[in-house]
Each structure stands twice: as structure tokens, then as C-alpha cells.
Amino acid sequence: MTAPVLETEKLSMVFPNGNKALDAMDLTLHPGRALALVGESGSGKSTCAKLLTHMLRPTSGRILFQGSDVTGLSRRRELLEYRRVVQMVFQDPFAALNPAHTVAHHLARPLALHRPDLDRAGRGTEVRALLTQVELDADSLLHRFPHELSGGQRQRVNLARALAVNPSVIIADEPTSMLDVSIRLSVLDTLQRLKAERGIALLYITHDIATARYVAEETAVLFRGRVVESGPTAAVIDGPRHPYTRLLLSAVPDADRPFDTGGSLISRADAVRRLSEGPGNLVYVGPGHKARTVDERVAA
Amino acid sequence: MIAPLLQVRGLTVDYATPAGATRAVDGVSFDLGAGEVMGLAGESGSGKSTLAFAIARLHRPPAYITSGCVTLAGTDVLALTPKDLRRWRWREVSVVLQSAMNALNPVLRVSDQFRDMFRAHGITNRAEVAERSADLLRLVGISPDRLRDHPHQFSGGMRQRLVIAMALALKPKLVIMDEPTTALDVVVQREILEQVADLRRRLGFSVLFITHDLALMSQFCDRVGVMLQGRLVDLTTPAAIAPKDGKGGADHPYTRHLWDSIPPLHPATPVRARPDLVMP
Incomplete structure (x- = not known):
């Protein structure tokens, strides 16, 4: 496997009100591969996304980019460069685009800021190339405004905007949860293809573990700030070892299991949450597959 | 039939x-x-x-x-x-919408929102309103002491439960x-x-x-x-x-x-x- 592009070591965030949002998280992102954070x-x-993009400073732990510590970056130049290589795609495709500007403006602006080598004509060509990459028709969409686009088209424009500055890492925070079910998979397909073609390391953040398989080679399940299980996506979904992962999988809508059959999930949910909050260490349970140990007595 | x-x-x-x-x-x-x-x-x-x-x-x-x-x-x-x-x-008939945060008034305590709803439908007796509000919260598995809280003090799921409780208040068909x-x-x-x-x-x-x-x-x-x-x-x-x-x-x-x-x-x-x- 290639060298990791972005790594975290015991990354922790405690907010001033005492809320421990992230507790000693270790993550590794590789070029051309995706990690689903569920x-x-x-x-x-x-x-986690805010820490990785330097919108928040962690209270402890380290972030390594291509092996060098970037946790404490404070110089404007360094921060600018870091924010170019680590791009973000947000959940709400409506809020992430400026309603007063056209699609062309949204893509030309990052190019003007980060690609001084391009002149006006060069930017125009690049904007068209970007739209084609995200499977949008440049001729019909270039001069449209966000309100004239569907949710799926808007999210593709957001993706093109992230790609414009040629990032090494894309952090996609619930990129399809506000889209219609019927177009989610095709947007995820585009993400998956781009990450492979351009060698981008993708952190795919979602609450929908069912979509992880379509995008991510690896999956980490997060509960109350701690990773409770991580490993190859197929191993985590097909052979979950931690009770919280099992709970998450059982809550995925499945038409074969109507609500009236198979017992209630609520009755177990709180017990599983209590169990998952207890102490425990991540131990290997299979090749590359780790799960946190639990103390079954807590649930009783 | x-x-x-x-x-x-x-x-x-x-x-x-x-x-x-x-x-x-x-x-x-x-x-x-x-x-x-x-x-x-x-x-x-x-x-x-x-x-x-x-x-x-x-x-x-x-x-x-x-x-x-x-x-x-x-x-x-x-x-x-x-x-x-x-x-x-x-x-x-009652309606439950997608965004519970938009359906609840952020500056009023939950108890006040229940009271307003009951009052709008002619139920004004304080003791009765308090009792029925508490019953509704119990119905959706939230402790009645939380009636004093404001919407932002609840998680997204609990807010939606509050809205559902409120929707059921007058036993709609x-x-x-x-x-x-x-x-x-x-x-x-x-x-x-x-x-x-x-x-x-x-x-x-x-x-x-x-x-x-x-x-x-x-x-x-x-x-x-x-x-x-x-x-x-x-x-x-x-x-x-x-x-x-x-x-x-x-x-x-x-x-x-x-x-x-x-x-x-x-x-x-x-x-x-x-x-x-x-x-x-």
C-alpha cells in the first residue's frame, strides 16, 4: 500500500463546556482510497472534519500530512496551502453555493486564487473541464444560478469546486444525505470514480452505513467520540463484531423486516449505547479489522 | 367493509x-x-x-x-x-414536519408551547394542561421534568418526539x-x-x-x-x-x-x- 497522505494520532477534542467530542482517534487516509466514518x-x-480542515484546533493529538506534523500550523501561507490540499464537500448543497453567483463564478474563483499560472482563457477551459469531470453539461449549466439546479447538480458543482484546486484529500461530510434516494448512488459513483482516477484520499462521513460499501474500501464506526470498530468495509458490514456496529446495521431500513416482526430495537438501543460507552481497547479481530472490547456486565 | x-x-x-x-x-x-x-x-x-x-x-x-x-x-x-x-x-388531523427545530419556538419553554396549543383549542385549566402535557411527554418516552427546558436543550430525535407528542395531544384520527x-x-x-x-x-x-x-x-x-x-x-x-x-x-x-x-x-x-x- 502507498504511504498515507493524512494521518491522525490520538486526536482529541474537548470543548470548553467539557464535552468530549473526540477521544484519541487514530485514522489513516491513503491516496486513491476512501475511508467511511460512520x-x-x-x-x-x-x-473530526473540522479538526482535519483546521477550522478547529484539537486539544491534544496530532495531524500528519505526508508524514509531517501540521497540527499547529499558524502561518497564513502554510494554512492557505494546507486548506488547498485538504478540501471539503458539505452536506447541504443549497447552503454551500452562493445564490447570487453563477456556476462559472463558483469554479473560476478558486482557480483565480490558487492557480496563478492560468489566464482568463485558461480558467474558462479549466472550468469546462471540471464540469465534464463531474458529469455535468458545461454548455447548459455554466451561466445558471444555484436555484436553477437540482440538488444532485448542485452537489456535483460543489465537488467540481473542491477539485478545482487539485486537492490531495477530500473530506465529504454527508454529501448525499440531503439528496433524493434515487440520485444518491450516482453521485457516490462519481465520487468513487474521481478518487480512483485522481488518486485523491477520501474521507466519507455518513450516518448511512449501507452506502459505505459503494464508496469506501475501509470503514470506521464512531460512537461518542471513539472508534468502536474499524476495518475493511466488507468485513465490518458482513461480520460486525462490536454491539454498536450491529445496532447500526439493524437500524438500516430493510423491507424484509417489517416493524412488527423480529422484536423491538429500541429496547436494546439504550443498553447497547451504555455498553459502548464503557472502557475497552481496540483489538484485532481479523486482518486489518479492529473492534473495541466491551464489558458485557454493563449491559445487564 | x-x-x-x-x-x-x-x-x-x-x-x-x-x-x-x-x-x-x-x-x-x-x-x-x-x-x-x-x-x-x-x-x-x-x-x-x-x-x-x-x-x-x-x-x-x-x-x-x-x-x-x-x-x-x-x-x-x-x-x-x-x-x-x-x-x-x-x-x-395533525401534521408532523421534517424539521422539528423549525416547528418548535426556540425562545419558549416546552411547557409554554404545550400550553399555547391547549389554549388555542379551549383547554385553559392550568392543572389539566400540566397533567396532560406530562402525560404526552411520558407517551413518547421523555421525562416530564423536561417540560421546563427549551428546544435547544434536546437532541434532534427528542425534538421530533416532542413534536409527535404535541401532534397527538387532541387525539386526532x-x-x-x-x-x-x-x-x-x-x-x-x-x-x-x-x-x-x-x-x-x-x-x-x-x-x-x-x-x-x-x-x-x-x-x-x-x-x-x-x-x-x-x-x-x-x-x-x-x-x-x-x-x-x-x-x-x-x-x-x-x-x-x-x-x-x-x-x-x-x-x-x-x-x-x-x-x-x-x-x-
Whole structure:
């Protein structure tokens, strides 16, 4: 496997109110591969994204980019460069685009800031190339405004904007959760293809573990700021070892299991959460597959 | 067979636009039985929310009902006067919307919001309001001491439960839920819907459940309707649309398409995304 592009070591974030949002998280992102970070609301997924993009400073732990420590970057130049190579795609495709500007403007602006080698004509060509890469028709969309686009088209424009500055890492925070179910997979397909073609390391943040398989080679399950299970996506989904991962999988809508059959999930959910909060260490349970040990007595 | 609780016949809703009328709901007819849970699936813009709003008479200009009729428990809904409507809503039909944060007033304590709702419907006795508010919170599994809290002190799932509790306050016959769990994660979604399923069994209300997730709908509903471009194109049972061992599945091509766009957890063969839907 190639050398990791972005790594975290015991990354932790405790907010001033005492809320421990992230607790000693170790993650590794490789070029051309994706890691799915799965968890419920409040599990620390978005805090992790904010730390990795330097929107927040961790309270302890380190972030390594291509082997060098970038945790304490403070010089403007360094920060600018880091924010170019680590790009973000946000959940809300409506809020992430400026309603007063056209698609062309959204893509030309990052090029003007980060690609001084391009002149006006060069930027125009590049904008068209970017739209083609995200499977949008440049001729019909270039001069449209965000409100004239569908949610899926908007999210593709957001993706093109991230690609414009030629990043090494893309952090996609729930990129499809606000889109219609019927177009989610095709947007995920584009993400998956681009990451492979351009050798981008992708951190795919989601609460929908079912979509992880379509994008990510590896999956980490986060609960209350701690990774409870991680490993190859197929191993985690097909052979989950931690009770919280099992709970998450059982909550995925499945038409074969109507609500009236197979017992209630609620009755178990709180017990599993209590169990998952207890102490425990990540131990290997299979090749590259780790799960946190639990103390079964807590659940009783 | 007893008369259905809700009868919708040929309901048509247009939006007035500068370029003329745009038809959002086009001649929709269906029945909903007492105690039944019916799902309405469809993509953004298919008219499912417009239909639900029109049934509750919550639609506002530029939306206009241009034809059709809606009957709920013998009442001609489209003939209700504004004064009758205020009485009718909440007692007969209540609505739960997607964003619980927008449905709750951020600057009022939960107890005040329950009090306002009861007062608007003629229940003003303080002791009674306090007791019924506490009962409603217990109904959805939230401790009654939390009535003193403000909405921001609750998690997203708890806020949606507060809204559901409030919707059930006057024991309506029909609860319309417009994507009630879309903003929540899967575990919380499952917890809330199991609770709604349980409350429905105990209290006997009917549910019109709107979502774009066909798999979720099939788990939760007795019948499913599929909307496309304002028309109800398919009305069937969950069993009829779920393929068994790769065989069977929905007869209607659009329902089948919606079904196929759900990523299965354990696909039999590696699945690739299909191209975006070309509208038939």
C-alpha cells in the first residue's frame, strides 16, 4: 500500500463546556482510497472534519500530512496551502453555493486564487473541464444560478469546486444525505470514480452505513467520540463484531423486516449505547479489522 | 367493509406562476382506512408534500386546489370555513414536519408551547394542561421534568418526539408525517418510528407517511403509494414491491426504479449505480 497522505494520532477534542467530542482517534487516509466514518448524530464525525480542515484546533493529538506534523500550523501561507490540499464537500448543497453567483463564478474563483499560472482563457477551459469531470453539461449549466439546479447538480458543482484546486484529500461530510434516494448512488459513483482516477484520499462521513460499501474500501464506526470498530468495509458490514456496529446495521431500513416482526430495537438501543460507552481497547479481530472490547456486565 | 377514514377523489392542485398554472398534484384518488398506515413515496418535486398539505388544507397561495374532493370521517374538508378549520385541525388531523427545530419556538419553554396549543383549542385549566402535557411527554418516552427546558436543550430525535407528542395531544384520527425522520440518523429514525407504530396500535390513529425512502416505507406502512410528476402512479402493498431472492418486485417500472436505487446492505452481486432516471 502507498504511504498515507493524512494521518491522525490520538486526536482529541474537548470543548470548553467539557464535552468530549473526540477521544484519541487514530485514522489513516491513503491516496486513491476512501475511508467511511460512520456514526450517529453527536458521535464526533463533524468535529473530526473540522479538526482535519483546521477550522478547529484539537486539544491534544496530532495531524500528519505526508508524514509531517501540521497540527499547529499558524502561518497564513502554510494554512492557505494546507486548506488547498485538504478540501471539503458539505452536506447541504443549497447552503454551500452562493445564490447570487453563477456556476462559472463558483469554479473560476478558486482557480483565480490558487492557480496563478492560468489566464482568463485558461480558467474558462479549466472550468469546462471540471464540469465534464463531474458529469455535468458545461454548455447548459455554466451561466445558471444555484436555484436553477437540482440538488444532485448542485452537489456535483460543489465537488467540481473542491477539485478545482487539485486537492490531495477530500473530506465529504454527508454529501448525499440531503439528496433524493434515487440520485444518491450516482453521485457516490462519481465520487468513487474521481478518487480512483485522481488518486485523491477520501474521507466519507455518513450516518448511512449501507452506502459505505459503494464508496469506501475501509470503514470506521464512531460512537461518542471513539472508534468502536474499524476495518475493511466488507468485513465490518458482513461480520460486525462490536454491539454498536450491529445496532447500526439493524437500524438500516430493510423491507424484509417489517416493524412488527423480529422484536423491538429500541429496547436494546439504550443498553447497547451504555455498553459502548464503557472502557475497552481496540483489538484485532481479523486482518486489518479492529473492534473495541466491551464489558458485557454493563449491559445487564 | 366499513367506510374509509379518509377519501381523496380526483384531487388536483395547481401553483400559479407568472408563466401560467403548474400542476403539482394531478387527479389523485385514494382511500385510507381507520388505523391504517399509508406511505407516499416519490422524489423531490413529485407533489407528495403538496398533496399532504392540501389534505390538511395547509396549502397556501400560490397553491390552489382546482378540483377534487377530500372527505375525512364524513366531513367535506374542502368546504370547511376558516373558523371550522381551526377547530378541525389538531382534533381531527395533525401534521408532523421534517424539521422539528423549525416547528418548535426556540425562545419558549416546552411547557409554554404545550400550553399555547391547549389554549388555542379551549383547554385553559392550568392543572389539566400540566397533567396532560406530562402525560404526552411520558407517551413518547421523555421525562416530564423536561417540560421546563427549551428546544435547544434536546437532541434532534427528542425534538421530533416532542413534536409527535404535541401532534397527538387532541387525539386526532389522522396524523400526516412529512419526512419526519429525514434529518435524523438511522438508529434514532428506527427508535422514533417503532414508537409511532406502537402508539398507533394503542391509540388507533391513521398515518399518512411521506418519505423518499421506499425500504423504510415498506417496513413501516400497510400500503404504499408512489408519486411521479403529480400523479399517484402506483398503489400497492410492501410485499408486492420487495423482490424475494432476486425475483418478483414491483410491476410498475417507476416503483421498480425507486426500489433499485436503494443500496442493499448485503448485495448479492456488486451493484453499480444506475444512470439518473429518465422520466417516462
